Amino acid sequence: MDKGKAAIVKVISVIAAGALAAAGSVMFYLKNAEQSEKNIVTHPIVTSSHDSSDKADSSSASDESEVSADSKAVYPMDINRATAADLTAVKGIGGVTAGNIIDYRAKNGKIHDIAELSEIDGIGEEICALIAEYFYVDEADFVKFTTTTTAKTTQKTKKTATTTAKVKTTTTAVTTKAASFPIDINKVTKDELIQIDGVGEGMAGKILALRESKGKITDMEQLLEVYGIGEDRLIMLEGFLYVSESDYSKASTTTTTAATTTTAAPTQTKATQKTAKQTATATKATSKTTTASSAEIVPEPKQKRQVNINEADADEIADALLIDKKAAEMIVMLREKIHGYSNILEVLYLEEFDKQYDTAFYNSIKDYIYI
Secondary structure, eight states, X not given: OHHHHHHHHHHHHHHHHHHHHHHHHXXXXXXXXXXXXXXXXXXXXXXXXXXXXXXXXXXXXXXXXXXXXXXXXXXXXXXXXXXXXXXXXXXXXXXXHHHHHHHHHHHHSOOOOGGGGGGSTTOOHHHHHHHHHHEEOOTTTOOOOOOOOOOOOBOOOOBOSSOBOOOOOBOOSSOOOOOOSSEETTTOOHHHHTTSXXXXXXXXXXXXXXXXXXXXXXXXXXXXXXXXXXXXXXXXXXXXXXXXXXXXXXXXXXXOOOOOOOOOOTTSOHHHHHHHHHHHHHHXXXXXXXXXXXXXXXXXXXXXXXXXXXTOOHHHHHHHHTOOHHHHHHHHHXXXXXXXXXXGGGGGGGGGTOTTSSHHHHHHHGGGEEO
């Protein structure tokens, strides 16, 4: 019995010793594995030698142009945060274009709309569309861009037989179609007229009013009826305007001849006086059928012409309407009281100040006044 117990104890001891050895081996392995992990050195994956500089330089427009295009970017991205490398990483955007965008942003602070980039030389609709695929403007920065068309400077020239007209150049924010002179006076518009050097809105209105009153202008000399147009200005206008052959009709002039009379000197004899009287009578009779070489040409009687009662002074109104100075001054006085005429019918208010300026007075001038 004692021998059996001893054998069991021995077996147990062997098993225990084996277990302890196995446990020791496991502990040794775990300890070595832990130590191995501590000795491992990890290295970050480098995608660009300039990654750190990309982050540091994103706020500097001057340094952005040095950023390598190898940097990894996530598109679409905010155009106001994009570096030169981010821009050139997009196929179709070269270094010059990227540099121009960076310079534009630095100059203007921010880009408010991708369409705004069309203002940069070398960037057209095609490049703008390409940029819009990869970049955007943050909602907080967005301001709708409106294209501003600046009218090109236009020059107007006139042709005359004796003089060369001055040219008038205009640059406007609003696009105005440049007129192509010379133009048929019966087709010319107000905008085209004011492109002529020396013709303002007032005179252009008077020319159009004259044309309207006559139905059409048949001879350029009819422009002499417009207040402010004399012989010199007419010659200038003839370099820009003309009357078409189908409309042309020579303006008629009324000429009369004055009889040449001879007054006998006190010392003349009766026979001489009789001869002189007979000569004068013959000359008078002849003047009815033909123009004598010594006849005088009497100017054509003045006629009423169009006048702007909101612009002309009393003298101009009186001269145009063939009315006395007082009546013209009354028209000006009323204009000042009502701060300008809004309708020519307001001239009828003159009767409240003076009864003589009644409806009959208005009717006598209404066809020649405008505002």
